Amino acid sequence: MPACHTGQINYHGQQIRIEGGAARHDIEAFQHELSKALMATATDDAKRARFARRIAATGAATGVDLAERFRCYLKAVGEDQAFLQAAQAGSAEAPTPAGFGRLDAHERGVNLFLSAPLREPKNYVPETAPVSFPALWDTPYFDWVLYNAAIRQPLPRNVIEALGVQGPIRHETIFEPRIAHNLDMDKIVAGQRALNDLKSPVWPEAILGLIDVAKANRGKDLYDRLCVRCHQLIDRLSHAPRDRSSGAAGDIIIPTFDLQSIGTDPRQAQTFERRKVTLSKIGGPAEIASYRAGELAAGKISKQWIDESPANARRAEEINFGRPHEFRALLAYRARPLNGIWATAPFLHNGSVPSLYQLLLPASQRSKVFYVGNWEFNPETVGFESDSPFEGAYKYDVSLPGNSNAGHEYGTDLSDDDRKALIEFLKTL
Ligand code: HEC
Numbered sequence: 001m002p003a004c005h006t007g008q009i010n011y012h013g014q015q016i017r018i019e020g021g022a023a024r025h026d027i028e029a030f031q032h033e034l035s036k037a038l039m040a041t042a043t044d045d046a047k048r049a050r051f052a053r054r055i056a057a058t059g060a061a062t063g064v065d066l067a068e069r070f071r072c073y074l075k076a077v078g079e080d081q082a083f084l085q086a087a088q089a090g091s092a093e094a095p096t097p098a099g100f101g102r103l104d105a106h107e108r109g110v111n112l113f114l115s116a117p118l119r120e121p122k123n124y125v126p127e128t129a130p131v132s133f134p135a136l137w138d139t140p141y142f143d144w145v146l147y148n149a150a151i152r153q154p155l156p157r158n159v160i161e162a163l164g165v166q167g168p169i170r171h172e173t174i175f176e177p178r179i180a181h182n183l184d185m186d187k188i189v190a191g192q193r194a195l196n197d198l199k200s201p202v203w204p205e206a207i208l209g210l211i212d213v214a215k216a217n218r219g220k221d222l223y224d225r226l227c228v229r230c231h232q233l234i235d236r237l238s239h240a241p242r243d244r245s246s247g248a249a250g251d252i253i254i255p256t257f258d259l260q261s262i263g264t265d266p267r268q269a270q271t272f273e274r275r276k277v278t279l280s281k282i283g284g285p286a287e288i289a290s291y292r293a294g295e296l297a298a299g300k301i302s303k304q305w306i307d308e309s310p311a312n313a314r315r316a317e318e319i320n321f322g323r324p325h326e327f328r329a330l331l332a333y334r335a336r337p338l339n340g341i342w343a344t345a346p347f348l349h350n351g352s353v354p355s356l357y358q359l360l361l362p363a364s365q366r367s368k369v370f371y372v373g374n375w376e377f378n379p380e381t382v383g384f385e386s387d388s389p390f391e392g393a394y395k396y397d398v399s400l401p402g403n404s405n406a407g408h409e410y411g412t413d414l415s416d417d418d419r420k421a422l423i424e425f426l427k428t429l
Pocket of ligand 1: 147223226227228229230231256257262264265333334335336338341344346347348349350356359408410411422
């Protein structure tokens with residue numbers, strides 16, 4: 001699974017890999033360190049020679065001029081970074097640090113795709129709505145994906161992601177009949193194809209403790225009463241709603257709930273809906289919603305690839321399942337089925353609630369500050385240990401923009417006994 005979607009849980013010295021779960025890395029810090037290391041290697045002859053020897057030993061990249069590659073890379077990255085830093089300096093709002101396991105993928109993606117490369121400060125915004133890397137299981141079968149249920153067809157979704165992480169494209173061709181780019185479409189399609197078979201993880205009783213079946217059954221009644229109308233139950237093996245008699249994979253209809261009714265931090269959906277960019281430098285409109293610009297570029301690139309051959313068209317259909325290409329910007333969040341949810345703390349789209357136990361408390365009783373980055377799991381609360389500070393921790397402060405832990409007050413007036421029974425049932429999903 002890709003970098004942002006491989007989770008891990010530690011328990012009493014045992015490590016559990018969660019394929020398609022939420023990664024716990026701080027990608028901003030990682031990229032910063034990586035750039036620093038590359039800079040050091042580029043500017044130090046001895047380091048560069050050592051690096052070249054190691055590359056040669058792998059048999060890769062023989063014959064390339066490493067010094068020239070470094071020069072190009074550093075020029076591009078250095079200039080983009082300098083531009084983004086200057087744009088941030090000219091902005092009134094401070095970004096909200098994402099910390100471990102989160103990223104403001106939309107704001108950052110647009111900054112990297114349509115602000116830095118165009119040297120267009122008007123297209124820059126500070127990143128203030130970091131979201132948790134979502135779990136990927138079952139997502140190929142969702143009728144819409146992203147927390148605000150914004151994208152319908154898998155291929156353009158993956159293309160826009162590639163562009164948002166600086167996939168190579170000649171921006172000046174976006175509004176021409178054919179877009180010139182160097183995205184590796186085969187890999188983009190193969191990555192998504194692999195997700196079709198990804199199943200949600202099963203609570204490992206041998207490691208995390210036996211499920212108390214009687215208690216979980218009691219929890220199931222509570223779930224049926226309080227949760228199932230929004231979080232439908234699906235069969236984790238067929239990725240289909242449990243009442244679908246054929247068991248065939250089809251769309252899982254993901255219901256959405258408007259921001260006011262759900263009450264969680266509204267920024268992710270709001271910034272997605274509001275953000276505008278100007279593309280006049282590349283022959284585009286003077287103002288267009290950023291998601292519409294993404295829809296246009298990703299749709300065109302996808303179509304170009306599909307039109308190249310019947311084989312491509314067939315492969316696209318293996319991941320698109322007949323869904324049309326469409327982006328939208330609802331002021332709402334979606335409620336996904338909760339199978340595998342036990343492995344994806346912290347909870348809510350912005351990772352603002354450290355455990356399932358806390359999610360089932362009234363918002364006023366949830367932690368206002370907690371510490372992210374410890375992988376040690378707590379099977380009682382179903383979350384990571386996060387109460388005390390430790391070296392290198394990310395201090396999650398719910399008062400920062402994008403970090404609110406309010407809302408989603410369902411099942412929050414249960415007795416403690418019932419709360420634990422409901423958690424026991426959630427562990428079985
Ligand atoms: C009215 C619809 C609704 C009801 C009822 C509801 N939820 Fe939710 N739930 C949502 C929505 C919408 C979200 C996404 C909110 C967000 O991420 O900001 C969500 C998110 C969650 C999440 C976090 C998922 C994640 O990605 O981290 C969990 C866990 C959850 N719900 C559990 C429950 C449980 C347990 C119940 C029953 C006690 C319940 N929900 C009742 C709509 C609902």
